[in-house]
Amino acid sequence: MIIQPRVRGFICLTSHPEGTAEHVKQQIDYVKSKGEIKDGPKKVLVIGASTGFGLASRITAAFGSQAATIGVFFEKPAAPGKPGTAGWYNSAAFEQQATEAGLYAKSINGDAFSDEVKKQAIELIKKDLGQVDLVVYSLASPRRTHPKTGVAHASVLKPIGQPFTNKTVDFHSGVISDISIQPVESEDDINNTVAVMGGEDWKFWIEELKAANVLAEGVKTVAYSYIGPELTYPIYRNGTIGKAKDDLEGTVPFLNELLKDLHGISYVSVNKALVTQSSSAIPVVPLYISLLYKVMKEKGIHEGTIEQMQRLFAERLYSGSAPALDEKGRIRVDDLEMREDVQAEVAALWEQATTENLEEISDIAGYRNDFFNLFGFNLDEVDYEAETNEVVRVPSIT
Ligand code: NAI
Ligand code: NA
DSSP states (O other), rough: OOOOOOOOOOOESSOOOOHHHHHHHHHHHHHHHHOOOOOOOOOOEEEEEEHHHHHHHHHHHHHHHEEOOOOOEEEOBBTTTTOOOHHHHHHHHHHHHOOOOOOOEEEEEEETTSHHHHHHHHHHIIIISSEEEEEEOOOOOOOEEOOTOOOOOOOOOOSSSSSSEEEETTTTTTTEEEEEEOSSSSSSHHHHHHHHHSSHHHEEEEEHHHHTTTEEEEEEEEEOOOOOOGGGGTTTTHHHHHHHHHHHHHTTHHHHHGGGGTOOOOEEEEOOOOOOOOOGGGHHHHHHHHHHHHHHHTTTTTOOOOHHHHHIIIITTSSSSSSOOOOOOOOSSSTTTHHHHHHHHHHHHHHOOOOOTTHHOOHHHHHHHHHEEEEEOTTTOOOSSSSOOOTTOOOOOO
């Protein structure tokens, strides 16, 4: 079939198999171009491995230090006449290219929050790898069914305390408008968001992996967080999602204690704001990202997900010495985003931004391009008039 983008709101309903494969290949080529990551990870479990930072982490581990990888994700398979999700095609393409390079790669498609998928992952590690030396935790989800209580928690993106009004952009039309978001009405919104995006599930994973003796001596685990500029604080860092990130970051001392006897260590890495399926759903953030891209590209310091993760692995996690941490114990690869000159220029542009001047003063075009790239569209190398092979399967999924 011929597959074109079909956009509804901030999501794209279709994905292109050959396009996503090309996008994965470009990320692999980038990691290879940076050379070997000496003493990088060798056996890696990536939870949330099919898109965004998790996929980039998997690619970096595999093609940066020849790691065997197991990926866990929640995606929709392809069927005849009905394309799968982007993450499905990404994973199929990754596995194919890893296997061709002689690298072990297998995947589990299911709910990572469940006990069952954790058991499946443990069995697969035992059978094929014995133990893993790195666990990447990169889930982004709007809901979680708690494995012990059965309660279905839904996360919300809301300010806490007072309503938040600011500019936002519809990145498809380029129309800027004011948006007002009402604050949480009760603690429930906060608790549910923490239950979904906080640290409990990361903790459950590491506890169960350790109890099953599938964590290697010296194991590392890393999860991802975000801080961002003051102008998004009410909706991000000081909002419900920020409470979840506080909780995630607060899990590090617990995990370090748990991993002590293995001489293992856990980290949270604060990453840069980037276009992913998750971030495009947050009000205000797409406008900030399109201004940020403009400023960072002009200064020659722009990075995408793969550049971020390659730098995290090569210069932080596996640099040969312990990574520098901030006052809260976090790794910072948002250092370039948060540079004073960058933030000052973005803040000035923010004041000026209107529907009329948006194309000129921002990189909204780059935002859109990155968004379509996530689904395998807008790539020069791909012929979108050609028949696709939509029934691509991830070879290793049982
Ligand atoms: P993403 O939406 O691209 O990736 C989410 C991944 O989680 C996918 O692989 C998806 O299949 C998987 N997933 C979701 N629910 C699942 C479930 N129930 N079971 C198994 N897999 C499931 O998101 P992105 O942006 O890469 O986010 C990853 C982490 O990075 C999040 O913690 C996010 O907060 C953080 N982050 C994101 C930033 C951004 O600007 N995008 C900036 C800094 C941190
Ligand atoms: Na991810």
